[in-house]
Amino acid sequence: MDATTPLLEVEGLKVEFKTRRGIAKVLEGVTFNLEPGKTLGIVGESGCGKSMTALSIMRLVPIPPGRISAGSIRLKGEDLLQASEKRMRQVRGKDISMIFQEPMTSLNPVYSIGDQIAETVRVHEGLSRRAAFDRAVEMLKAVNIPxxxxxxxEFPHQMSGGMRQRVMIAMALACRPSVLIADEPTTALDVTVQAQVFDLLKELQEKTGTTIILITHDMGAIAEMADRVMVMYAGRAAEEATTEQILTAPKHPYTQGLIACVPHMADKPPPERPPLTEIPGVVPALTDLGSGCSFAPRCPHAMDHCHSQMPQPQELGGGHRVACWLYQEGAVA
Amino acid sequence: MADTEAPPTPMDDTEPVRIEHPVVEFLRMYLRNWAAIAGFLMFMAIVFAALFAPALLQRDPFEMVWMPFSPPGKDGYLLGTDNLGRDLLIAVIYGARATLAVGASAAGITIFIGITIGSLAGYYRGWVDEVLMRITEFFQVLPPLLLAMVLVSLFSPTLPTVAIAIGVVSWTGVARLARAEFMRIRELEFVKAARSIGSRDRRIIWRVILPNALPPLIVNAALTVGVAILFEAALSFLGLSDPNVMSWGKLIGDNRDYLLDAPWTVTMPGVAIFLTVLSVSLIGDGLNDAFNPRLRER
Structure with missing residues (x-):
């Protein structure tokens, strides 16, 4: 496969959840491509569909109440949404694997970590106990566990949070998957440990060529890790571009707001230090999204037709796509 | 006041925290409880008697050895004799076999049915849960002793029938407990993680969730043994047990008419039942305390 062929193509992905208050449109047409060996960052506030995108790729959306209602997810050309459950079990852990936010609870407390890493290998490669265990040791070395x-x-409760997250990474990479989805892998960790985990992920990516989807709400993590970034808002991609474009020239008002919210190290105490910025308002309830742009109620640049019509993603050149009326042709900027 | 305070001891980072293997920790917690130790030793003694008495004593518990109603201690019979002149000591020791066998296998059946139904209901939820829980409720509303009596009467009154009958009427509590545990644990992240490495449902239910759900179920199982023993006693007291097998309930049943004239004939097997159930309950309580993390640091 040459470098430009996408490894994973997600197109028009729609996911709905049936709730007491109606149908929640959790994902509303998410489209993106993954290039092999690269890292895609997905950012956004809580509830904007980041984790749901990840779960959809793994086909782990709880059904019911959830439903993947439209779209396609093609892994090396194969549509995973059409695949059988049996095929999906082969894909999970072998082609695509995932690490979770909470290293404290994502390891099973009753098994040793060796058993748990070996489990992945035994499920997919049918190795003997002994061989699988050797692989577990090898993986622990690969994630720099002394x-x-x-x-x-050892058992999970004998390890620190950072160690457990390393074990999770070892588990996820034990079968050398082509895609690794990291769902807020460092949110629950100390800052110093966060840096270690990112360094480890980058090191492993260089060695194995694994493609990473990094889900986070931490712009610092994006700057550190990602090659491309997709900014999500209320189940849609608001903006997608290279990390550099996003960080230096964000186009969508939401992206601009997110970046403005990042606290800076200030050398002066207040009042000289500027107060922290925030985006006013909250993510709208997904059950009653109107016909307009879902960010319009919070947007400082909102115009009349922003409230009535949804902007479509627009290519601005250089792979920079943004869904905002400010950049639509013919619209008043 | 401030200057009298001792300076805070510096944290010694070089000293590794001693961490116990979960099994070691569990044993330590269990052994801290003297009542639980007593219960365990008592139960082991009863089990020992049941297992080895026949080989050591080589007696027939049904044999008429002396005149009926000889009081305890008289004529060399430690527990006296019953209405048929049988040696109560021998009868009680042999009776432990049937009682324990029925108690243990009934508890086993209870646990097996309960865990199977409860885990499937709690894991799959939805219509599976609905159907299984309606069935569970159906069994819950039937009076258990009556249902067990009907079952034993319908089939032959042998020990396996009695064990199955007791198991069939008492699994509902275990099922509800297992269901609750499964519903809680299935939402935990390591279950999601297991799914994300491609484990199938069967594996997730039995290998991933069940071991985590076991502690309360083990406690329940221990207590179920006690309940099953009482059940067996009740059934044989009513004459619904194997007449060819000596059991405590049968001894009480055979001698119930002489309760006032020869009280020891009924109290001796009664005390045996009491001690057995007590020992099992103490074990259950000890397990509960040892498994319960909130009590750990006391």
Whole structure:
């Protein structure tokens, strides 16, 4: 496969959830491509559909109440939404794997970490107990856990949060998947440990060529890790561009707001230090999205037709796409 | 006041925190409870008697050895004799076999049915849950002793029938407990993680969730043994047990008419039942305390 062929193509993905208050449109036509060996960052506030995008790719959306109502997810050309459950079990862990936000609860407390890493290998490669266990040790070494031969027999409660997240990464990468989805992998960790985990992910990516989808709300993590960024808002991609474009020249008012919200290290105490910025308002309830742009109620640049019509994604050149009336041809900027 | 305070001890980072293996920790917690130790030793003694008495004593518990109603201690019979002149000591020791066998296998059946129904209901939820819970409720509203009596009467009154009958009427509590645990644990992240590495449902239910749901179920199982023993006693007291097998309930049933004239004939097996159920309950309580993390640091 040459470098420009997308490894994973997500097109027009729509996911709905049946709730007591009506149908929640959790994803409303998400489209993106993954280039092999690169990192795509997905950012946005809580509830904007980041994690749901990840779960949809794994086909782990809880059904019911959830439903993937439209779109396609093609992994090396194969549409995963049409695949059988049996095929999906092969894909999970082998082609696409995932690490979760909470390293404290994402390991099973009753098994040793070696057993848990070996489990992945045994499910997919049918290795013997012994061989799978050797692989577990090898993976622990790969994620820089000291004294791997000894620690492989330890239980999750004997490890720190950072160590557990390393174990999760070892588990996720044990079968050398082509795509790794990291759903807020460092949110629950100390800042110093966060940096270690990112360094480890980058190191492993360089070694194995794994493609990473990094889901986060931390712009710092994006700057550190991502090659491309998709900014999501209320189940849609608001803007998608290279990391540099997003960080230096954000187009969508939401992206601009997110970046403005990042606190800076100030050398002066208040009142000289500028107060923290915030985006006024909250993410709208997904059950009653109007016909207009869902960000319009919070947008400082909102115009009349923003409230009545949804802007479509617009290519601005250089792979920079944005869904905002400010940049639509013919619209008054 | 401030200057009298001792300076805070610096944290010693070089000293590794000693962490116990979960099994070791569990044993330590269990052994802290003297009542639980007593219960365990008592139960082991009863089990020992049941297992090895026949080989060591080589007696027939039904044999008429002396005149009826000889009081305890008289004529060399420690617990006296019953209405048919049988040695009560021998009868009680042999009776432990049937009682424990029925108690344990009934508890096993209870746990098996309960965990199967409860785990499927709690894991799959939706219509599976609805159907299984309606069935559970159906069994819950039937009076258990009556249902067990009907079952034993319908089929032959043998020990396996009695064990199955007791199991069939008492699994509902375990099922509800297992269901609740499964509903809680299935939402935890490591279950999601197991799914994300491609584990199938069967594996997630039995290998991932069940081991985490076991502690309360084990406690329940221990207590179920006690309940099953009482059930067996009640059934054989009513004459609904194997007449060819000596059991405590049967001894009480056979001698109930002589309760006032020869009280020991009924109290001796009664005390045996009491001690057995007590020991099992103490074990259950000990397990509960040892499993319950909130009580750990006391």
């Amino acid at each position: 004294a791997a031969e000894k620690r492989v027999n």
